[in-house]
Amino acid sequence: MKLRSAIYLASAMLALALLSLASALPSDAADKVDPVADAKAFRKFFTDKFPKVKLDDFVNGPYSMNEDLYRQWQEKEQFPPYEFSLEMGKEMFSKPFKNGKTYEDCFPNKGIGVRQNYPYFDEKEGKVITLELALNRCREANGEAPYSYVRDEMAALTAYMAFTSRGKPMDIKIPDDPRALAAYENGKEYFYTRRGQLNFSCATCHVQSPGERIRAEILAPALGIVNAMPIYRSEWSGMGTTSRRFTTCNSQIRGVPLSPQDDEYRNVEYYLSYVSNGLPISGPGARP
Amino acid sequence: MRIKTLTAVLSLVLLAAGATCAMAAGSEDEFKAAYAAAEAANKEAGKLRNQWTTTAATLAAAKKSAEAGDFDKATVSAKEAEALAKASIFQATSEKTRWKDMEIR
Numbered sequence: 001m002k003l004r005s006a007i008y009l010a011s012a013m014l015a016l017a018l019l020s021l022a023s024a025l026p027s028d029a030a031d032k033v034d035p036v037a038d039a040k041a042f043r044k045f046f047t048d049k050f051p052k053v054k055l056d057d058f059v060n061g062p063y064s065m066n067e068d069l070y071r072q073w074q075e076k077e078q079f080p081p082y083e084f085s086l087e088m089g090k091e092m093f094s095k096p097f098k099n100g101k102t103y104e105d106c107f108p109n110k111g112i113g114v115r116q117n118y119p120y121f122d123e124k125e126g127k128v129i130t131l132e133l134a135l136n137r138c139r140e141a142n143g144e145a146p147y148s149y150v151r152d153e154m155a156a157l158t159a160y161m162a163f164t165s166r167g168k169p170m171d172i173k174i175p176d177d178p179r180a181l182a183a184y185e186n187g188k189e190y191f192y193t194r195r196g197q198l199n200f201s202c203a204t205c206h207v208q209s210p211g212e213r214i215r216a217e218i219l220a221p222a223l224g225i226v227n228a229m230p231i232y233r234s235e236w237s238g239m240g241t242t243s244r245r246f247t248t249c250n251s252q253i254r255g256v257p258l259s260p261q262d263d264e265y266r267n268v269e270y271y272l273s274y275v276s277n278g279l280p281i282s283g284p285g286a287r288p
Numbered sequence: 289m290r291i292k293t294l295t296a297v298l299s300l301v302l303l304a305a306g307a308t309c310a311m312a313a314g315s316e317d318e319f320k321a322a323y324a325a326a327e328a329a330n331k332e333a334g335k336l337r338n339q340w341t342t343t344a345a346t347l348a349a350a351k352k353s354a355e356a357g358d359f360d361k362a363t364v365s366a367k368e369a370e371a372l373a374k375a376s377i378f379q380a381t382s383e384k385t386r387w388k389d390m391e392i393r
Contacts, residue, residue, distance in 0.1 A: 038392075045392045192387040194379065197340045197372070203390050256339035264337065 033181045035174050035274055038188070042275040046223040050211070059227040059282040061220030065211035069218060073286070082159055082232040082284040085152065085239045089160030092153065097142040103157070106138035115158075115165035116281050119270045120173065121180040128183050128266040131158055132243055149260035150247065155230045155239035155284075162230065162283030170227055170281065172274040183263075187271030190264050191222075196255030202268070217288055224276045226269060228285030235288065242269060315359035322366035323350055329373035338380035343372040 046058060050065070057064040063073040093103050093111065104110035108117075118131035129137075135157050136146035147153040174180050194201045203222070205214065210221035217235075229242045240248075243260035246268070250257040258264055326347055333339045350365035 041392050188391070189387055192390040193383045194387070195338055195383070197342045197376075199379065201387070201390060207390070207392065251341060254341045256334075256341055256344065258337065 033185045035181075035184055039275045039277060043223060045207070046210075046221050050221070056280055058221055059224035059276075059279050061225060061228055061285065061287060062218035065221070066218050069288070076286055080232070080284075081234070081286050082230075082239060085156045085159045085230075085232065086163055086284060088152070089156035089158070089163075092157055093160050097139070097144050099142050101142050103135065103138055106134070106141065111161060112164045113168060115162045115283070116168040116171045117173075119266060119273060121175055121177065121183060121270070123175055123177055123180070126177075126179045127263070128187075128270045130242070130261065130266055130269055131161065132241060133261050133266070149243035150241055152239055154243075155241045158230045158241060159239065159284035162281055165281045166283075167280050169278045170224075170273055170276050172270065172277055174274060183267045184271055184274060186264070187267030187269070190268040191271055196250065196253030198253040200253040202249065220287075222272065222275075224279040224282075226272045227276055227279050228282045228287075230283060231285040231287045233287050239284070315363065316354075319350070319354055319359045319363040319366060322363050322370065323347070323354070326350070326366045326370035326373060329370050329377065333373050333376040333380065336377060336380035338376050340372055340376045343369050343376060346372060 043055075047053075047055060050058075053064050060070075060073070063070045096102050108114055115131065118134065119128045121127070122129045132149055132154055135154065136149070139146055147157075174184055191202045194204070205219045206222035206225060210219050212219055226242065229245065231240055231245070232238070233240050236244075243265065246265045247257035247260060326343075330339060330343050330347065333343070346365055346369035350362045350369060353359075353362035353365060
């Protein structure tokens, strides 16, 4: 009798242990950060949702969603509104700092055709480095004052660097470093988190509603959305950096924007760029 | 008789004046408490990186009304700002897990 009870007790305990293990496993699997699977699912979502849109065309934002707009944009591209910014950026890029050095000295391949590699994860610093941040760090390292992240000078510099990289596929790496994976995951969380009094996340507009109108505008898909940065926006009557886009998105949904290049914005740019890997750089872009 | 009536009227006037002063003082105190509570809640939302522009605007409106001496209106605004700040805290807290429902998988 005692032996039988002991066997029952042991069996019950084993069953309980197996049950706890089984319940733990799916949760661990679900929580595992898998950027490759994310990017694949992300791309599939948009290509399934818009089967007529060519993959490379997603980088053209609202124009890829609407035929009339597409035709207007093609005509606009004959005399693109970002041209003045491009010229300014080219001039600024080659003009020496007071110490005689230039931006070329701060970037691989002298800064030409490298836009597709930004943002990258700096393993020394343990943080994401965006192109805008790298440009300002270059200025500061050479004794120059940093530019505002939301104004014309930064837009001009990034416009020129994007232009020299046009057509190159976005190529963001996530090194085998838990901090890089955490930055990626935090960026993803930021992208899907609702905020502001309007209770919108980035995904509310750019995943749930691309192609739909928000007032007079057509919303762009999230796939390839950063490939076109910086952009000339008719609504702004001027150029806008990625930082300007993020901060104005926040204020439009009645959320207090964070400071440009705060970790959250750097991480969300890292996430969005990674899931757009393989799509061509199309910046600088023009948007309504 | 006249003196008695005069004394009574004067007493009433003084009482009314006293009551008005007490009400005004109470209203200002109430505003100060409501404003402090709203500011504290908004600070908490800031720690969660999720302040709302409408909270800031409503706090500013409360301050403006108080500076104009309209403490009743200022208190209403301060209480509204606190409610907005608390809603932003709720949003930030609940989104810690809810964001995953939106994720493309």
